[in-house]
Amino acid sequence: MNNNPDHFIDLNAYPLTPSGTPEWHQLVNEHGQSLRENGASIMKGVIKEDILNRMTAEADSVVKQSYACRETHTPFLDHEDKSLPKDHPRRQLQATSLNSIPYDIISPSHALSQLYNWDPLKEFLSAVLGHKLYKMADPMAALTINVMGNEQNHGWHYDESQVTITLMIQKPDFGGIFECIPNLRHEDNDQYSKLADVLNGDEKGILSLPVEPGDILIFAGFYSLHRVTPTIGSKTRYVATLCYKDQPGVMNSPEVQQTFYGRVNQG
Numbered sequence: 001m002n003n004n005p006d007h008f009i010d011l012n013a014y015p016l017t018p019s020g021t022p023e024w025h026q027l028v029n030e031h032g033q034s035l036r037e038n039g040a041s042i043m044k045g046v047i048k049e050d051i052l053n054r055m056t057a058e059a060d061s062v063v064k065q066s067y068a069c070r071e072t073h074t075p076f077l078d079h080e081d082k083s084l085p086k087d088h089p090r091r092q093l094q095a096t097s098l099n100s101i102p103y104d105i106i107s108p109s110h111a112l113s114q115l116y117n118w119d120p121l122k123e124f125l126s127a128v129l130g131h132k133l134y135k136m137a138d139p140m141a142a143l144t145i146n147v148m149g150n151e152q153n154h155g156w157h158y159d160e161s162q163v164t165i166t167l168m169i170q171k172p173d174f175g176g177i178f179e180c181i182p183n184l185r186h187e188d189n190d191q192y193s194k195l196a197d198v199l200n201g202d203e204k205g206i207l208s209l210p211v212e213p214g215d216i217l218i219f220a221g222f223y224s225l226h227r228v229t230p231t232i233g234s235k236t237r238y239v240a241t242l243c244y245k246d247q248p249g250v251m252n253s254p255e256v257q258q259t260f261y262g263r264v265n266q267g
């Protein structure tokens, strides 16, 4: 099996290696501009179809070991602040139901792990973001596959990291749409008035991003409220999150690990 991610990618459309060529710089500028202007940029069809089939089979091979995360959380991913009025966004609990496959059960021989550890991807994303990125040191959260079967969903939230990178591996039959409100946290000066409207069902400003299998989404998840609508049908939705940080050695706390993976692994 060829484990060099050079072969995972259509290098004509996405000249990620060698770095520093005029085509590489053009790609960096294109995605950097889209991220700054829209809070998101999609690398459409970057991973080849046969590699997606391999990633799906490799996810299927470990999915039985995934952790069933059934959570309620505020949009800030924390617990309810009961000192606030009942209708405050920090008291509007969102339900999330998904299974997570952490990095420590993904084999290093799996295509997804090879891609995550491929330096040209990290170098390209660093250039898009304008600062050096490091692989996260967390043995579970560095690379996770979010698994959604029939009628699972991810409630409205902001991410803890400034930027999130996801790869859609397999799409469900219906639903499982990634919806977001770009830069809501920036624009909603007090952070709560527009947010409260959305949590109360106001659909104004909600975008559905056209993410398809093979697409890498670069997304300013700390500023842009987002959710995944309920999945429908027997085909599992697999979306990987690739975590890179702006400093080396970053780990999640034991509490956060326990919540998302049902156990603690501090390495």
Ligand SMILES: O=C(O)CCC(=O)C(=O)O
Residues within 6 Å of the ligand: 146, 154, 159, 164, 166, 178, 226, 228, 239, 241
């Ligand atoms: O499943 C997705 O498309 C997005 C996942 C997400 O928002 C997250 O893991 O924080």
Ligand SMILES: [Fe+2]
Residues within 6 Å of the ligand: 157, 158, 159, 164, 221, 226
């Ligand atoms: Fe998120």
